[in-house]
Amino acid sequence: MGATRNAAKRLTGSERRRQIVEVILDLVSRHGVQGVTIARIAAGAGVTQAALYAHFASREEMLRAAVEALYERVAEVITSSDEPDVMLRLRNIGGFHSGLVSSGTNAFIHPLFEFLAAPPETGLREALGAKQRQVIETFAAIVEEGKAQGSIKVDVDAQQVAWELHGVYWAEDVSHLMGLTEFVTSGRSAIMLERLLASIAADRHSR
Amino acid sequence: MGATRNAAKRLTGSERRRQIVEVILDLVSRHGVQGVTIARIAAGAGVTQAALYAHFASREEMLRAAVEALYERVAEVITSSDEPDVMLRLRNIGGFHSGLVSSGTNAFIHPLFEFLAAPPETGLREALGAKQRQVIETFAAIVEEGKAQGSIKVDVDAQQVAWELHGVYWAEDVSHLMGLTEFVTSGRSAIMLERLLASIAADRHSR
Amino acid sequence: MGATRNAAKRLTGSERRRQIVEVILDLVSRHGVQGVTIARIAAGAGVTQAALYAHFASREEMLRAAVEALYERVAEVITSSDEPDVMLRLRNIGGFHSGLVSSGTNAFIHPLFEFLAAPPETGLREALGAKQRQVIETFAAIVEEGKAQGSIKVDVDAQQVAWELHGVYWAEDVSHLMGLTEFVTSGRSAIMLERLLASIAADRHSR
Amino acid sequence: MGATRNAAKRLTGSERRRQIVEVILDLVSRHGVQGVTIARIAAGAGVTQAALYAHFASREEMLRAAVEALYERVAEVITSSDEPDVMLRLRNIGGFHSGLVSSGTNAFIHPLFEFLAAPPETGLREALGAKQRQVIETFAAIVEEGKAQGSIKVDVDAQQVAWELHGVYWAEDVSHLMGLTEFVTSGRSAIMLERLLASIAADRHSR
DNA sequence: CATGAATGAGGGTTCATTCAT
DNA sequence: GATGAATGAACCCTCATTCAT
Numbered sequence: 001m002g003a004t005r006n007a008a009k010r011l012t013g014s015e016r017r018r019q020i021v022e023v024i025l026d027l028v029s030r031h032g033v034q035g036v037t038i039a040r041i042a043a044g045a046g047v048t049q050a051a052l053y054a055h056f057a058s059r060e061e062m063l064r065a066a067v068e069a070l071y072e073r074v075a076e077v078i079t080s081s082d083e084p085d086v087m088l089r090l091r092n093i094g095g096f097h098s099g100l101v102s103s104g105t106n107a108f109i110h111p112l113f114e115f116l117a118a119p120p121e122t123g124l125r126e127a128l129g130a131k132q133r134q135v136i137e138t139f140a141a142i143v144e145e146g147k148a149q150g151s152i153k154v155d156v157d158a159q160q161v162a163w164e165l166h167g168v169y170w171a172e173d174v175s176h177l178m179g180l181t182e183f184v185t186s187g188r189s190a191i192m193l194e195r196l197l198a199s200i201a202a203d204r205h206s207r
Numbered sequence: 208m209g210a211t212r213n214a215a216k217r218l219t220g221s222e223r224r225r226q227i228v229e230v231i232l233d234l235v236s237r238h239g240v241q242g243v244t245i246a247r248i249a250a251g252a253g254v255t256q257a258a259l260y261a262h263f264a265s266r267e268e269m270l271r272a273a274v275e276a277l278y279e280r281v282a283e284v285i286t287s288s289d290e291p292d293v294m295l296r297l298r299n300i301g302g303f304h305s306g307l308v309s310s311g312t313n314a315f316i317h318p319l320f321e322f323l324a325a326p327p328e329t330g331l332r333e334a335l336g337a338k339q340r341q342v343i344e345t346f347a348a349i350v351e352e353g354k355a356q357g358s359i360k361v362d363v364d365a366q367q368v369a370w371e372l373h374g375v376y377w378a379e380d381v382s383h384l385m386g387l388t389e390f391v392t393s394g395r396s397a398i399m400l401e402r403l404l405a406s407i408a409a410d411r412h413s414r
Numbered sequence: 415m416g417a418t419r420n421a422a423k424r425l426t427g428s429e430r431r432r433q434i435v436e437v438i439l440d441l442v443s444r445h446g447v448q449g450v451t452i453a454r455i456a457a458g459a460g461v462t463q464a465a466l467y468a469h470f471a472s473r474e475e476m477l478r479a480a481v482e483a484l485y486e487r488v489a490e491v492i493t494s495s496d497e498p499d500v501m502l503r504l505r506n507i508g509g510f511h512s513g514l515v516s517s518g519t520n521a522f523i524h525p526l527f528e529f530l531a532a533p534p535e536t537g538l539r540e541a542l543g544a545k546q547r548q549v550i551e552t553f554a555a556i557v558e559e560g561k562a563q564g565s566i567k568v569d570v571d572a573q574q575v576a577w578e579l580h581g582v583y584w585a586e587d588v589s590h591l592m593g594l595t596e597f598v599t600s601g602r603s604a605i606m607l608e609r610l611l612a613s614i615a616a617d618r619h620s621r
Numbered sequence: 622m623g624a625t626r627n628a629a630k631r632l633t634g635s636e637r638r639r640q641i642v643e644v645i646l647d648l649v650s651r652h653g654v655q656g657v658t659i660a661r662i663a664a665g666a667g668v669t670q671a672a673l674y675a676h677f678a679s680r681e682e683m684l685r686a687a688v689e690a691l692y693e694r695v696a697e698v699i700t701s702s703d704e705p706d707v708m709l710r711l712r713n714i715g716g717f718h719s720g721l722v723s724s725g726t727n728a729f730i731h732p733l734f735e736f737l738a739a740p741p742e743t744g745l746r747e748a749l750g751a752k753q754r755q756v757i758e759t760f761a762a763i764v765e766e767g768k769a770q771g772s773i774k775v776d777v778d779a780q781q782v783a784w785e786l787h788g789v790y791w792a793e794d795v796s797h798l799m800g801l802t803e804f805v806t807s808g809r810s811a812i813m814l815e816r817l818l819a820s821i822a823a824d825r826h827s828r
Numbered sequence: 829c830a831t832g833a834a835t836g837a838g839g840g841t842t843c844a845t846t847c848a849t
Numbered sequence: 850g851a852t853g854a855a856t857g858a859a860c861c862c863t864c865a866t867t868c869a870t
Binding site for chain 1: 238240321323339366367377384385387395
Binding site: 444445446447448449527528530531532533534539540542543546547550573574577578580581582584585588589591592593594597602603605606609613 | 792799
C-alpha cells in the first residue's frame with residue numbers, strides 16, 4: 001500500500017525498466033489506466049519524471065510494456081502447475097483464480113480489466129486481445145493433453161472448452177470488480193466450473 | 208449516429224437532463240469514461256459548459272445519471288420480450304445480446320465496461336454493481352417463472368442459473384472488447400448458452 | 415520595459431485578444447519568437463495561462479495573430495503619410511524607417527525579423543511573405559502614382575523600384591540587428607536611398 | 622545531404638569538433654537555432670549527448686563555433702574567385718550568391734539569418750556583426766583594388782559600395798526566406814546589382 | 829436558464845546539463 | 850575521450866469548476 005518503494009538510485013537500464021513496469025501495474029490496479037500518470041509513476045519508482053523517458057519513449061509505451069509483463073505473469077501461473085492429471089490441473093488453476101479474486105490480490109485481474117477499458121485509440125485493447133488469444137490457445141492445448149491422457153472425453157471441442165473456462169474466469173472477475181463478491185465467495189463460480197468440467201470428463205472421472 | 212450535435216435551445220429542465228445523459232452515453236462508448244470531458248458534453252449537447260452545472264452538481268453526478276439511464280435501457284430490453292415460454296424467452300434475450308455485440312452497437316456493452324473500469328474512488332463501480340444485482344434478480348425471477356410454468360426443472364437453483372447466464376453475456380462482452388470476435392461470430396458463445404439451457408430444461412424441452 | 419501592464423481583469427473577448435497580441439509583439443522583440451512562451455504571455459497580459467486558450471486555439475495561432483497585427487501597423491505607417499508629392503512621400507517613409515531603426519523602437523523591425531527566422535514548420539515565414547508581398551504592391555502603386563503625377567519618370571519599372579526600396583529598408587534592418595549601427599547613423603543608408611530616388615526622379619526633380 | 626548520421630568512432634579532438642560544427646550548421650538551416658538541441662547534435666554526430674561536453678563547454682559555445690565556421694566558409698567563397706578584373710569578380714560573386722539563394726542550398730544564408738534572429742541574450746548577433754563587418758571590409762578592399770586597377774571610378778566611396786552590395790545580398794536573402802522567390806528568379810535582384818555596378822564602373826566598363 | 833471569461837491544478841513531454849564509472 | 854543514468858526546470862496544453870452578468 002502506498003507508493004511501492006523509494007527505489008535505490010542508479011539502477012541499470014533493464015533493472016529500472018522492470019521496476020517501472022512493476023510500479024505501473026500496481027498503479028493500474030489502484031487507480032485505473034487513466035490514473036497512471038507520469039507523476040505517479042515517477043514517484044513510485046523514486047526517480048524524476050524525465051528519467052522515465054530515458055527508458056520509454058512515451059507513456060503509451062510504458063503501458064504497453066506493462067500489458068506485456070502482465071501476461072508474462074499469467075503465463076507463469078498457467079505453466080507453473082505441474083499436476084499431471086489434466087482435470088485436476090484445470091481444477092487447480094480455477095481454484096487459484098478464485099483465490100486471487102476473493103483475496104483481493106490485485107496483481108492480475110484488476111489491471112487486466114483496466115487495460116480492457118482503456119481508450120480505444122491507445123491500441124491497448126488490441127494488444128490485450130492478442131495476448132489473451134495466446135492464453136486461450138494454451139488452455140486448448142491443455143485440454144488436448146487431457147484427451148490424450150484419457151482424462152477428458154475425446155469428442156470434446158478443446159477450443160470451445162478453453163473459451164468456456166474463460167467464461168468462468170471472466171464472470172469471477174467482473175462480479176468482483178462490481179463488488180458482487182458473493183458469486184465467488186458463496187461457491188457459485190466453483191459450481192459453474194464444476195458443471196463445465198463434469199461435462200468434459202472421461203467416464204472414469206465423472207463424479 | 209454520433210452525438211446529438213446541435214441541440215434545440217430552451218429545453219425544459221428534465222428534457223435537457225435526458226439529452227445530456229444521452230450525449231454522455233454516446234461519449235462513453237466512443238472515448239471511455241475518462242474521455243467524457245465537460246467540454247465534449249457541452250459541445251455534444253449544444254450548450255455552454257457552465258450550463259451543464261445548472262442541471263448537475265458535478266461531472267461525477269452526470270456520470271452517475273448515465274449509469275442509471277444505461278440500466279433503464281437494459282431493463283427495457285429484458286422486460287420487452289413478451290414470449291410466454293421462458294426457455295424461448297431466455298434464448299431470445301441471449302440472441303439479442305449476441306446480436307448487440309456482433310453488430311457493434313455500442314449503446315450497452317461498451318459503456319457498461321467503461322463504467323466498470325472507472326477509477327475506484329468515483330464509486331461508479333459500486334453503483335454499477337447494485338444495478339447489476341437487480342438485473343440478476345430479475346433473471347432469477349424469470350427462471351422461477353419457468354419452473355412454475357413447467358419449462359424448467361423444478362430443482363434448479365434459479366440464482367445460480369442467473370449468474371451463469373451472465374457468465375455467458377460477460378464472456379461475449381469481454382471477448383468483443385478485446386477484439387476476439389470469433390467467440391460470438393463463430394457460434395461458440397451460442398453453444399455455451401445452449402449447454403446451460405439444456406441443463407435446466409424440463410424433459411419435454413430437452414433437445 | 416518589463417512586462418507591459420498588469421491588465422485590469424474581465425475584459426471582453428476582442429479587447430483581451432488585442433491586448434494579448436500587443437504583449438506578444440513586445441515579447442517577440444525582446445526575446446525572439448522562441449522566447450514567446452505561454453508563461454510570459456500570460457504574465458504580460460495579467461491572466462492565467464489557461465485563459466489564453468479561451469481566445470486562441472494554440473500558441474501558433476497567437477503568433478499568427480501577432481504577424482497580422484504587425485502588418486496592420488506597417489500599413490498604417492505607409493498610408494498615414496499624406497504628403498501629396500510622391501518623391502517626398504517616399505523620402506519621408508524612408509526617413510521614418512531610418513528613424514525607427516536608429517531610435518531602437520523595436521515595435522516593427524525586430525519582430526518582423528524574428529518572425530522571419532521562425533522555425534520552418536510554423537508557417538510563420540510564409541504568412542509573413544504573403545503580407546510583405548502586399549506591402550511591396552502598395553509601394554509599387556505609390557510609384558505608379560508618382561508617374562501619373564509627373565514626379566517619377568514614366569519609363570521606370572514600378573515593381574523593380576518597390577523591391578529596391580525594400581532592399582534599402584532590409585539593409586537598415588539587418589545591419590541594425592547585427593549591431594552595425596553605422597550604416598544608418600552615418601548616413602550610408604540615406605545615400606543608398608537617395609541614389610535610388612535620383613535614378614527614378616523626373617527631370618525637374620533631379621538634384 | 623542531411624546530417625552526417627553515423628560518425629566513425631574515436632576521432633581526435635579537433636576532428637570531432639569540426640564534425641560537430643558541421644552537424645550544427647546543417648541543423649541550424651533545417652530547424653533554426655532553437656531547433657538545434659543537444660539531442661539532435663549528438664544523434665547527428667553519432668556520439669552521446671554527454672560526449673559533446675568534452676569538446677564544448679555549453680550549447681552556446683557550440684553555436685558560437687558554428688558562427689565562426691560559417692564565416693570561414695563565406696570568406697572562402699569571396700577569396701576563391703581569382704578573376705583579375707574586379708568588376709567581373711563582383712559580378713561573379715553576385716551571381717554565385719543569387720545561385721545559392723535560388724538553388725535552395727541552405728549552407729550559408731539560412732543559418733546566417735537564423736543566427737541573426739537568435740535571442741538577444743545569447744550574444745550570437747553581436748558575434749555575427751563583428752564577423753560581418755570584416756566581410757564588408759573585405760568587399761571595400763576589393764573595390765579599392767578595382768579603383769587601383771582602373772576598372773572602378775576613383776571617386777567612389779568603397780565603404781559605401783560595400784554596404785550597398787550587401788543591401789543586394791540581404792534583399793535576396795530576406796525575400797528568399799519569406800518565400801518571395803520572384804525577386805531573384807525573375808532577375809530583379811540582378812538588375813539591382815547591375816545598377817549599382819554601372820554607377821561605379823570606370824567609363825571603359827560602362828555598359 | 830444560460831453565458832462568457834476566468835481560474836488553478838495537473839496533464840505528458842523535452843530541455844541543457846552533470847557525474848560516477 | 851566517452852558513456853549511461855539521472856536531474857530540475859521549463860515547455861504547451863487541457864481539465865473541472867466558478868461566478869458576475
